[in-house]
Structures are given as structure tokens and as C-alpha cells.
Amino acid sequence: MSKSVSQIISDLESGATTSVALVHDCAARIDRLNPDLNAVLSVQRDDALKAAEASDARRKSGKPLSAADGVPILLKDNICATGGPTTCASRVLENYRPPYDATATAKLRAAGVVVLGKTNMDEFAMGSTTEWSAFGMSKNPWKTDHVPGGSSGGSAVAVASGMAPWALGSDTGGSIRQPAGFCGVVGMKPTYGRVSRYGLVAFASSLDQIGPFASNVEDAALLMNLIAGHDGRDSTSADVPPEDCVAELRNGRLAGLRIGRPRQFFDVEGIDDDVRSVTDGTLDILRREGAEIVDVNMPFAEEYSVAAYYVIAAAEASSNLARYDGAHYGYRAKDSANIVEMFSRSRAEGFGAEVKRRVMLGTFALSAETFDAYYVRAQKARTLIKRDYDNALKECDAILAPVAPTPAFPAGEKTGDPVRMYLADVFTLSLNLAGYCGLSLPAGFSKSGLPIGVQLLAGAFGEKGLLQTAWQLESKLGIAGSRTPAVFAR
């Protein structure tokens, strides 16, 4: 299935296809490709078919719930959905079946969107490659011995290989934008508070945000419209009026737009030549179309975001993951003599290596003797990083940056060296620390044929304008749909 969501919607409207046929197509593709790619952890085929039949009946009677009624979707496996497991790709939650839907899931269902299943990820969203999934890594469809990125790698692979026309992920430090870049799809991190986190299994509560994966900007905008909005069940969700990201999507203009080029991001050592030429080429296109490229200064975001992020995210994770104690749900170690032993052994046997590393790091940073030196210092650095964005966005309408220093890299390359793995997140972490919105857009290919994305970043609640700019840039880049991974032909 290589059709965009907007094409699928017009096929559903004209009667050229049905939701049942779409679910069958997606499920067949998952059956065919997933044994190799391992992008999908569970498929709720029967429930999806029932939902699809109901959707087709609504269409027939002229009463669809929304334009997207009947379109199938896959959800990252940290977004709760009743009717199947939500595992966070962890042994701890291997048999966990949530008794409620996440707000994002409920909103999709209310619009008639058909939840088909759940996608692979790094355990509890901690990682940049999906290699930390307890159920085996996902593979990059463009080169299956390479990582797809992470932590929402399964969602990126699923969309890139046509297992579903769109998917949801979550982005705590780049976990939507980086796998989107590595797999050649569009991925968006909304502003903190734009999408409810109710039912998103918490990793780092001041950074986490649910967002869309799609094969083009218009489809991402359609999905944003469905999931955004204030929610009384998430006290950190923003009480701001919802914006229609679709109606005026094509009304943006590149001419006269000011695009910020953060000088320090481009000076980072070790940026791959292909990433550099694709990013510079994108700036050339923007310049040619009449945009003004403005050099902006973001020294703290480049130099200190890895250090500040790994303290703050780990601290929040150590606190959030305290709930996995084997008492109420999740994995419990057998035959413990007392309750503390049950806690300590359940967690030791249930968590994988990266989760343990971050829980340890976070607990260290929050310990009484190191709290000021590590946690408070990182929070102050966060202030400086946010200030970098505020200053830069006074001089430009959007910021353009690489997604990662390199395209997708071979599996196993960084798993033995946590610091090297963390440093590869240098271009995505700061946006979450600031709380602002951004997206990753396919912009070119490496000489070896791997996709390369660029990021467009904007301020709080700037999604509508950002998507307009991205749509214009996408049409000038001419990349979307120009090449598909070889698996697509299968």
C-alpha cells in the first residue's frame, strides 16, 4: 500500500476502497514483511476488522465520523489501547493489557480511525535505535542491517514499508524526528501540552509528547488535527484553542520567510558529508525560493543539551519507573522472602540494561548529596537552552537543522558505548528541553542510498505555520514518494 492518507480518504469517499479492504491489505503486508523488519509487536486483527466493518457501514449510510473514518493506524506500544497488550517493549509489561484507552487513542477511535496494532520501540522509549527493545530490534527497511532509529523505530519502519499509512509515536528527545529521518518519512513533535499525555506510559514527564508519523506533510497535518487538544485528564495539557492544521496547509509562502541557521549546529565535528550536503542543499532551495537564511546563535543548545537532557530525562525516568514494583501489575519475581526483595528482584529481572542504566543515573542525580550539583544544575542549563530558542526565534520564523550527525548506522555500532550513543542525539534533544514544536522531513539520500532528513523547528504552538512551511519545502524538494525501499515491491 503506497497511497497517502489523503488518497485513501478520497478512495473511501468514492467507494473505490473500503476500510475492511484497507485493514486486510495492511495486515497482509505486516504478515509478509514483519518477520524481517520486526516493526510491529501485536496486531488486533479481529477488533480492527470489526471496527472497519462499522466504519464501512457508516460511510454507506452517509454518516462518517470524520474524513479519516476507516483509515487504519498503528500505535507505538507505549500508547494505551484496550483490546490488546501495551508492553513498552519491556519484559515488565509483556502481559500488561491496559484497562483504558489513552486520550490520543480515544480521539482516533472517535474519528473512526481503525487501530490495527502496536509498534516496536526501545524499552520504555529509552534509546535511539530500537536495539533496546526486549522483543528484538526493528530493522531499517532501506538497509536491513542498519538501525531504523528510535525510540519510535517501529512506527517509522511501519510507515516507510507501507504496513500502515500512518502511525503514532512519542518524542522525549528526538524519538519521533530521528527515526523519521532515518527511515525517510515525516515525523512531528508537537509543542509540549498540545497532545494529551493521558495513557502515554510516562518516561520523562516534562519532555514526553505524542506525535504523528506519515509519508508526507499533509498526512501528518491530518493526524495532528485528530490528536491535538486540551484534556482535563492531563493537567499539563495546554488549554489553548485548537488550530486547523489542514485547511490552510497550502497557503504558506517561502518567499520572504526567515529561516534560522543555528551556526553552532553546523560547526559540530563529525557531521557526515552527505548530511552536510543535503542540509546545505535544502538551505539553497529555500534561498532560491526567496526565503532569507539568517545565521542564529544557539551555543547552549548545541554544547550542553546532551548533558542537561541525560540528567533531567534520567531523573524523571527514575521517578516514573518507581511504579514498576511487581505489586499491582507487570512482572513479579517468584518466591521473594519479603516485599523489598520482591521489588528489587522484580525490577532487576524485568528491566533491560539501558533502562537500569538510566534509572541508576537518575537516582544518582536526585540523591540528597548530588541533587544541587547535578539535577538543579541541569535545570538551570535547561533555562539557558530554552533562552537560545527564544532569542533565535526573535530573528527568524523557523529554524532549520540536521536531524542527526549521520544517516542510519549499522546495528551494534553504538550499543557498547552509552556516551557515543547519547552524543548522536545532539540535534534533537534541545527542542524537548525548550518544549517547542518541530518536525523532520525527508530531504535527500546518502551516496549509499539511505534517506536523510532535515528538521524544521518553531516556537510554542507554532504547528500550523510550521506545517505550512514544511509543505512548501516538501513540494520544492520533490523527495516525497520519489524512491521507496526495496521491500516495498514485495
Next chain:
Amino acid sequence: MSLPKVDHVGEIGEERVRHVALLSRLELTDDEVGRFARELTAVIHHINKLEELDLTGVEPTSHPMPLTNVFRQDVVVPSLPNEAALSNAPEQRDGCFKVPQII
């Protein structure tokens, strides 16, 4: 164990790893203690970059959006039924979660 406040940690030794593991409620093997000591030392070595910053007068940011005291109407809605709340329990008895003896 209570340790004095410190402004800098250069190395995370095995003793500190065992202390942090206890606070984290993580039972570690001796191998893991050695490995975490090495790995966390490498990570802390990078994080210590933050010491270069002049943070005088800089307020900490704990949350990206300026929200305080978010209230909602106190409306009674049905809660999760007992059966659903217990549906994922590793062990249960008489409508309660069952755990090893606490006291």
C-alpha cells in the same frame, strides 16, 4: 547511608553504585556493579561539562510551560471497576492485590 553534599563527582565507584542500586530498588549482580561503575563514570564525565557554565542568577526550569495550580471541576465519575483494576495483578485475593508480608 547518608553522604555529605558534593559539588562534583569524578568517578562513580562500586560503593556508590551499590548505594544507588539500593535506592533504585534494583538487585545487581557483581558483574553489573562493575559494568555500571565504568559506564556511569563515562556518562558523568560528559555531564560534568555543565560545571563550565556560569549559572549565577539563572533560575532552574522544571517544566517547559508556565503552568501553576491547574484546577478542574470536582465531578464524580465512575471509577475503574475492581475487577478491571485487578485484571493485571500478578497475585490477588479477596478483591485485593496480594504481596509478600510487609510487617
